[in-house]
Amino acid sequence: MPGLKSGGFRTVDVARRAGYSVQQVRNLERDGVLPPATRTATGYRIYGEIHLQSALAYRALAAGAGPTEAKNIVRAVHRFPASQVVLTLLDAAHARLDAERTELRRAEEAARAISSEPIGDVRASDSMSVSELAAALGVRPSTLRHWDAEDLVVPDRDPARGTRRYTPTQVRDARIVHQLRKAGYRIAPLRALIPELRRARRLEDVASALAARDADIAVRSKALLDGAAALSAVLSGRAT
Secondary structure (H helix, E strand, C coil), X not given: CCCCCCCCECHHHHHHHHCCCHHHHHHHHHCCCCCCCEECCCCCEEECHHHHXXXXXXXXXXXXXXXXXXXXXXXXXXXXXXXXXXXXXHHHHHXXXXXXXXXXXXXXXXXXXXXXXXXXXXXXXXXXXXXXXXXXXXXXXXHHHHHHHCCCCXXXXXXXXXXXXXXXXXXXXXXXXXXHHHCCCCHHHHHHHHHHHCCCCHHHHHHHHHHHHHHHHHHHHHHHHHHHHHHHHHHHHHHC
């Protein structure tokens, strides 16, 4: 098998080194993530180091920013190697992760403060309607109805009119859900977490969930760093 610096890779060589199947390598070439391969007289593809590094860059960037954005970035390297387009796309990907970290810190602070709030004596007059709670949270009433349908925050119902009324405990639940959604939590993980949040270890469970989110962001940030290193190799290869 050819060495890393020798070029002349077969499709299977690139696949093995990049951790893809042969068909996936062909698909990456078809999608413009890899530049067109050289062909032998008999039609076999011959790849070089630039193809391998492009595949490695895509793999890392896909883990950090998602496959669609990763394709856009690597394609830009091949289409606009001398421009700032690639740097702009990379900066945007890092900025999104930074924004997630900022929201995560806010969610940690908010969940800690909200979880420690005493409920005290609960009276019927302390409950809130959908419109009142929506205004307090800065969300649409339809958002609260969606949380109700997904069993995230289920309000009481007025026995006479059937309208939703949120007790102070349910308002607190809604505030925590709101912060966690802003921090990037999807509905399904939240649905599994909410029953635990309603138990005595509420704050500990929230902290654990937020720590898992923090670890995920760190993994994606490292993937972007690895992808940028591979992209640098691609650009260096184009310059030679």
